Amino acid sequence: MNKLLKMEGLERHYETPAGVVKALDGVSFEIHEGERVILLGPSGSGKTTLLNCLSALDSPTGGAYTFMSTEKEGFDAVPRNNSEKMTSFRRENIGYVFQFFNLLQDLTVLENILLIQELAGKKDPARAKELLKLVGLEAEVDRFPGEISGGQQQRVAIARSIAKRPTLLLGDELTGNLDTETSNKVMEALVSACKQENITSVFVTHDEGLVKYATRVIRIDSGKIVSDEQTNNDSSE
Numbered sequence: 001m002n003k004l005l006k007m008e009g010l011e012r013h014y015e016t017p018a019g020v021v022k023a024l025d026g027v028s029f030e031i032h033e034g035e036r037v038i039l040l041g042p043s044g045s046g047k048t049t050l051l052n053c054l055s056a057l058d059s060p061t062g063g064a065y066t067f068m069s070t071e072k073e074g075f076d077a078v079p080r081n082n083s084e085k086m087t088s089f090r091r092e093n094i095g096y097v098f099q100f101f102n103l104l105q106d107l108t109v110l111e112n113i114l115l116i117q118e119l120a121g122k123k124d125p126a127r128a129k130e131l132l133k134l135v136g137l138e139a140e141v142d143r144f145p146g147e148i149s150g151g152q153q154q155r156v157a158i159a160r161s162i163a164k165r166p167t168l169l170l171g172d173e174l175t176g177n178l179d180t181e182t183s184n185k186v187m188e189a190l191v192s193a194c195k196q197e198n199i200t201s202v203f204v205t206h207d208e209g210l211v212k213y214a215t216r217v218i219r220i221d222s223g224k225i226v227s228d229e230q231t232n233n234d235s236s237e
Contacts, residue, residue, distance in 0.1 A: 001032035004068050004168065004200050005054075006075065011062035012049050012223075023049040024060065025223035031168075036194060037202045038210060041220035047204045048172055050220065054202060055094050055170050056086040067093065068167070091120070095166030095199070097190075099173045101153045103145040103160075110141040113160045120164035131159040134196060135189040151182035155189050162197050169194060171203040175210065187213045 012024040023046045031037060039047040052058035053065065059080035066075035067089075079085035103112050113128040132138050135155040137148075145153050154174065161169060174190075175183035191213055194201050203210070211217055211231060219227045 001034055002068075003075075004031050004033045004035075005078075006030045006066050007053075007063065008065075009063035010050075010053060010060050010065060012046075012053060012058065013061045022223045024053070026063070027220075027223070027225055028063075029218065029225065029228060031200060031202065033200055034198065034215075035200055036191065036213065036215045038214040038217050039202060039204045039220060040206065040208070040211070040217055042206060045220045046223040047220045049223075051170055051172055051202065051204050054168070055096060056080070056089045059086070093167045095161035095164065095169040097154075097157050097161045097169065097171035097174045097203075099176045101145070101150075101157045103153055103156060105145050108142050108144055109137060109148070109156050112145070112156060113163050116160050116163045122164060128159075128163060131163055131193070132156070134193050135159045136185075149182070151178055151186055154178065154186045158186070158190050158193055162193055162199055165197070166199060169199050169201040171201070173205055174203060175205070175207065180209065183207075183210070 008028050010024055010027040011022070014021040014023060027050060039050060041047045049058065053060050056078055065078040067078050068075055079089050104115070107115060109132065110128055113131060114123060114125060117123040117128060129138065129141060132141055135158055137152060137155055137159070140148055140152060145156070175186055178186060187210060214231050216228070216230050218225055
């Protein structure tokens with residue numbers, strides 16, 4: 001597999017009245033195309049901060065973050081401390097699945113996806129319907145978010161997040177509001193979509209039960225990586 005991104009000695013420190021808080025303290029790893037990575041750790045371990053740095057929602061205070069260049073062979077430094085450049089990077093490369101779905105309630109399931117396509121300059125109704133079919137919601141295209149279950153809304157959010165063909169798909173506790181059975185259905189839809197669309201994914205969770213959906217698990221505690229292991233399984237097969 002080709003390397004997609006690399007972080008070297010990444011730090012994210014915060015100044016507080018009580019002193020410096022090291023949310024990330026020298027994090028280093030590479031992610032390759034096609035991997036499904038879970039960032040696992042307790043609350044306050046730094047995993048969400050790491051996800052925000054991966055997405056360029058936040059700027060690290062130290063270290064290097066490089067991302068595969070689409071313009072030439074090699075890797076480019078990910079923008080930091082420049083909101084306009086960081087926004088452009090996210091728009092061109094990143095998809096995001098949120099814990100609380102963030103669907104527009106006055107738009108139908110299909111219209112939620114078409115809007116994202118339009119904003120990305122890639123409106124394609126046929127592809128939008130195909131994505132909904134991919135996550136098992138082809139029968140719900142004309143329904144509104146309030147008319148479907150939480151698990152179905154999260155699957156719409158997954159379809160929406162990959163509608164613009166992101167290079168990297170990120171999620172923060174995306175099953176945090178769902179019961180175990182619904183979480184499994186959502187994760188199965190996610191794995192299927194990522195494999196078919198050839199999308200690399202990284203998800204934050206504290207739920208050990210989701211490890212079976214990952215090809216790799218990175219455990220974080222106190223701002224440091226404490227283990228990084230391949231899972232040697234693929235639950236989608």
